[in-house]
Amino acid sequence: MAGKDTIFVVETIVLTILLFIPRVFFDDSAAIPADKLQLNSWFDANVKPLDARKDDLDPALVAAEANKTIIKVRSDGSGDFKTLTDAINSIPEGNKRRVIISIGGGNYTEKVKIERSKPFITLYGDPKNNSAPRPDGKRELAQAAALRTGGDKASLYNCKMFGFQDTFCDDSGKHFFKDCYIEGTVDFIFGNGKSLYLNTEMHVIPGEAMAMVTAHARAADNVDSGYSFVHCTVTGTGKTAYLGRAWKPFSKVVFSYSDLSDVVHPEGWSDFGKKEFDSWFDANVKPLDARKDDLDPALVAAEANKTIIKNSAPRPDGKRELAQAAALRTGGDKASLYNCKMFGFQDTFCDDSGKHFFKDCYIEGTVDFIFGNGKSLYLNTEMHVIPGEAMAMVTAHARAADNVDSGYSFVHCTVTGTGKTAYLGRAWKPFSKVVFSYSDLSDVVHPEGWSDFGKRSLTEYNNKGAGATPERRVGYVKKLSDEEAKPFISLAYIEGSKWLLPPITL
Numbered sequence: 403m404a405g406k407d408t409i410f411v412v413e414t415i416v417l418t419i420l421l422f423i424p425r426v427f428f429d430d431s432a433a434i435p436a437d438k439l440q441l442n443s444w445f446d447a448n449v450k451p452l453d454a455r456k457d458d459l460d461p462a463l464v465a466a467e468a469n470k471t472i473i474k475v476r477s478d479g480s481g482d483f484k485t486l487t488d489a490i491n492s493i494p495e496g497n498k499r500r501v502i503i504s505i506g507g508g509n510y511t512e513k514v515k516i517e518r519s520k521p522f523i524t525l526y527g528d529p530k531n532n533s534a535p536r537p538d539g540k541r542e543l544a545q546a547a548a549l550r551t552g553g554d555k556a557s558l559y560n561c562k563m564f565g566f567q568d569t570f571c572d573d574s575g576k577h578f579f580k581d582c583y584i585e586g587t588v589d590f591i592f593g594n595g596k597s598l599y600l601n602t603e604m605h606v607i608p609g610e611a612m613a614m615v616t617a618h619a620r621a622a623d624n625v626d627s628g629y630s631f632v633h634c635t636v637t638g639t640g641k642t643a644y645l646g647r648a649w650k651p652f653s654k655v656v657f658s659y660s661d662l663s664d665v666v667h668p669e670g671w672s673d674f675g676k677k678e679f680d681s682w683f684d685a686n687v688k689p690l691d692a693r694k695d696d697l698d699p700a701l702v703a704a705e706a707n708k709t710i711i712k713n714s715a716p717r718p719d720g721k722r723e724l725a726q727a728a729a730l731r732t733g734g735d736k737a738s739l740y741n742c743k744m745f746g747f748q749d750t751f752c753d754d755s756g757k758h759f760f761k762d763c764y765i766e767g768t769v770d771f772i773f774g775n776g777k778s779l780y781l782n783t784e785m786h787v788i789p790g791e792a793m794a795m796v797t798a799h800a801r802a803a804d805n806v807d808s809g810y811s812f813v814h815c816t817v818t819g820t821g822k823t824a825y826l827g828r829a830w831k832p833f834s835k836v837v838f839s840y841s842d843l844s845d846v847v848h849p850e851g852w853s854d855f856g857k858r859s860l861t862e863y864n865n866k867g868a869g870a871t872p873e874r875r876v877g878y879v880k881k882l883s884d885e886e887a888k889p890f891i892s893l894a895y896i897e898g899s900k901w902l903l904p905p906i907t908l
Contacts, residue, residue, distance in 0.1 A: 434781070434813045434891040436840055436864065445761065445781070448893055449904050460900060462498070466522040470500035472908070477508035486514045486525070495519045502526050504908060518734050524906060547571040551595065558582055564743075565590060566607065572597050572629065589617035592649065596627040599634055605786070606638030606665050608816065613638075613665075614672065616646035618653035628654030635789070635820045638665035639842055639867075647672040661820060663844065664868060728752045732776065739763055740905040746771060747788065753778050753810065757896040761905075770798035773830065777808040779896050780815055787819030787846050794819075794846075795853065797827035799834035809835030811890040817867075819846035829854040837882070837890045839863040849874035863887040 435444050452459070452467050473489050474481030481504075483489040489503050495517075502524045516523055548565040551558075554575035562583040563570050569586035572595035579598070584591060585605035606613045615636060620627050629646075634657065636643065643665045646655040729746045732739075735756035743764040744751050750767035753776035760779070765772060766786035787794045796817060801808050810827075815838070817824065824846045827836040834854075845868035863882040872881055882890075893899055 431888075431892050431894045433888060434840070446904075449898070449902050451904060455899075458899065463522075463901060466498060466500045467903075469498075470502060472502045472504055474504045474506070475510075476506040477510065478506070481506060485512055486510055487512050490514065490516055490520070490523070493520050493523065497522055500524065502906065502908070516734075521734075526906060526908065550593075551575070551577055562745075568592060574627070587613050589614050589647070589649070591615060591629065592617040592619065594619040594621075594625070594627045594650075595629070597629050599629065599631045601633050602631070603635045603637060603789070603820070604631075605818070606636070606640075606643040608639045608784075611642065612672075613643040614647050615643060616655050617649040618646060618655050619650045620652040620654050621650040623652050625652065628656070631655075631657045631660055633658075634660040636660070636662045636666055637786075637818055637820050637844075637846075638663065639784075639816045639818055639844060640665055641667055643667060644672040645670055663820065731774075732756070732758055736901045738902055738905075749773060755808070757901075759896055759898060759902055768794050770795050770828070770830070772796060772810065773798040773800065775800040775802075775806070775808045775831075776810070777896060778810050779893070779898070780810065780812045782814050783812070784816045784818060785812075787817070787821075787824040789820045791823060793853075794824040795828050796824060797836050798830040799827060799836050800831040801833040801835050802831040804833050806833065809837065809890075811895055812836075812838045813840055813891050815841045817841070817843045817847055819844065821846055822848050824848060825853040826851050828852070837863065837887075838865055839882075839887060839891050841865045841867075843867040847871075863890070 432444070432448050452464070456464050473483065473492065475483050475486055475489050477484060483492070486503065486505065493501050497520050500522045503526065505525060505527050507527075547568050547570060548563045549569075550571035550573055552571075552573040552575060558577070558579045560581045561579075563585070565586050567586065567588040567590065569590035570584055571593045572591055573593040574595055577595050577597040578600075579602050580600045582599070582602040583605065584602065585607055587607050587610045591604070604615050606615065616629055618627075618629055636645070641664055644667050645657060645662075646653070728749050729744045729751060731752035731754055733752075733754040733756065736758075737756065738759040739761075741762045742760075744766070746767050748767065748769040748771065750771035751765055752774045753772055754774040755776055758776050758778040759781075760783050761781045763780070763783040764786065765783065766788055768788050768791045772785070785796050787796065797810055799808075799810055817826070822845060825848055826838060826843075827834070840863070843865050847867075849871045851871070851874075864887075889895060893902065896902070
């Protein structure tokens with residue numbers, strides 16, 4: 403996996419890495435509440451700011467926080483550095499002060515590595531420098547479209563669009579989409595285009611009282627526009643999403659042969675054979691060489707002198723070598739990640755070793771997309787299974803012996819996607835340890851829940867959702883009692899009171 407580039411799309415992220423030996427005396431046994439609505443208040447009560455905990459935190463951490471500095475990274479050259487790598491290289495070995503690397507909006511295509519010898523580093527995607535925070539109904543200009551298509555005859559293949567409200571403005575003209583992914587909350591496909599979407603996934607992000615997949619803007623009966631979704635999927639959690647609303651009085655939206663998960667509200671709308679599909683597409687959308695005489699001459703001329711931009715990390719097919727590298731690897735001790743997103747296919751995130759904490763994150767992939775031997779607590783994090791694999795694995799833990807202190811604990815998390823081919827985990831090594839508690843498991847989870855053999859601790863506690871089927875789980879999966887679950891649903895699992903701080907604000 404060495405040498406693979408990682409593409410960073412900067413959002414409101416906070417990634418804090420701490421590497422030091424703890425020496426504190428603090429009780430962090432408060433259990434994570436069963437009611438998800440209490441999760442944020444529990445977090446605020448148990449992960450207090452530095453000033454309230456100086457006597458209990460490690461002295462090295464207190465000293466580092468008292469002498470913090472900020473390094474600005476801006477892709478346009480207006481900061482201290484243009485790349486994350488240069489910023490990290492500027493930090494000395496054995497660093498003893500908090501260094502906040504403030505990342506401006508934009509894409510940073512580089513392989514970023516923070517050595518163990520450089521502790522107290524924070525990567526911070528500043529909302530002030532990011533054009534697209536999640537809207538809160540109060541801020542102006544809080545959300546811009548990830549993409550707008552207003553020209554005629556546009557085709558998009560295997561593209562992904564991420565946002566919240568108004569993710570994609572399908573504005574005007576004829577457009578074609580195949581094998582795409584679009585996610586958002588309210589009106590996340592909107593405009594007055596005349597578009598055909600094939601085999602495209604619309605993913606509803608949880609957290610809104612009401613979500614709208616589409617908002618079409620056809621204003622009159624004689625306007626030739628509308629959206630047609632064929633062999634598409636609508637995924638997400640909850641039952642709050644509507645397929646569309648009539649933004650204008652003659653809105654036109656059609657879903658055909660599509661797989662609509664239970665995220666779709668029973669009312670459906672607001673306001674007034676896969677193989678056969680592929681063969682149909684191949685028969686009707688032939689390559690340029692077979693259609694030169696029928697196509698627009700300007701298009702033929704343009705295709706003769708075209709530029710292709712291609713992702714350097716293709717989906718693995720089991721044949722090509724080095725087809726996919728991890729998006730991120732965390733191997734240091736005491737690392738906290740807030741509101742981070744990781745995208746990949748197989749082996750998306752290597753949670754390799756040490757104690758780690760994750761909150762409000764998003765991780766997507768196919769096979770073993772969270773793997774390693776870390777001891778980690780995940781809160782309110784979404785694991786999204788990309789469709790297309792005969793079998794998907796969310797986790798692959800690598801605990802090799804009974805005396806190894808490691809394991810993954812997922813609390814108030816969600817597992818989303820389509821199909822019923824995903825397993826919560828497999829025993830990569832004979833003593834693998836993974837626990838899901840208070841989590842919402844969609845029907846993407848296979849009824850058996852877990853895969854593989856050996857001496858492993860693959861367990862669940864008080865989960866919900868169409869994929870939480872304890873009566874159909876494989877025989878070796880253990881359902882924890884209240885007492886047995888306690889070690890996995892508190893900060894004590896990662897000794898959090900000794901080192902964990904809230905996300906920073908600048």
